[in-house]
Amino acid sequence: xxxxxxxxxxxxxxxxxxxxxxxxxxxxxxxxxxxxxxxxxxxxxxxxxxxxxxxxxxxxxxxxxxxxxxxxxxxxxxxxxxxxxxxxxxxxxxxxxxxxxxxxxxxxxxxxxxxxxxxxxxxx
Numbered sequence: 001x002x003x004x005x006x007x008x009x010x011x012x013x014x015x016x017x018x019x020x021x022x023x024x025x026x027x028x029x030x031x032x033x034x035x036x037x038x039x040x041x042x043x044x045x046x047x048x049x050x051x052x053x054x055x056x057x058x059x060x061x062x063x064x065x066x067x068x069x070x071x072x073x074x075x076x077x078x079x080x081x082x083x084x085x086x087x088x089x090x091x092x093x094x095x096x097x098x099x100x101x102x103x104x105x106x107x108x109x110x111x112x113x114x115x116x117x118x119x120x121x122x123x124x
Contacts (some may be wrong), residue, residue: 010055011117017048017110024109028102041101043106046087051114084111 021044029037058076063069084101092098 005053007059010051013114013116014052014055014115015047016113017044017051020044020109020113021048024102024106028099028106032099032102035097036099038097039095039103040106042091042095042098043103043108044110045082046091047107047110047114049087050080050083051110053083093116 012086024044025037025041028040032039054076057079058072061072063072097120
């Protein structure tokens, strides 16, 4: 399944996350150099990857009841949280030059943006 098959709200939010990540990476680069830019890019990438994976998991199969919708949403959220934890650990364990304010600032901003998918309308 490709991201093009995802519904419009998720595609829109993933684009917003990418734009904010690039902007924060540029800001991090200006303020803290290459390590600040890379840290901000990694913070955004963690959230984008986890959110994209959750969206793909949520879009697999079609629920026929409210219970199946709830189970699908919980599984997708579990995938997202699990990936967030693993990817955060991976970056912090392997990248010794991480600039914490840039990394966590970008991460938090993109996680908050993902929650805004609820406000994006399917059709204009």
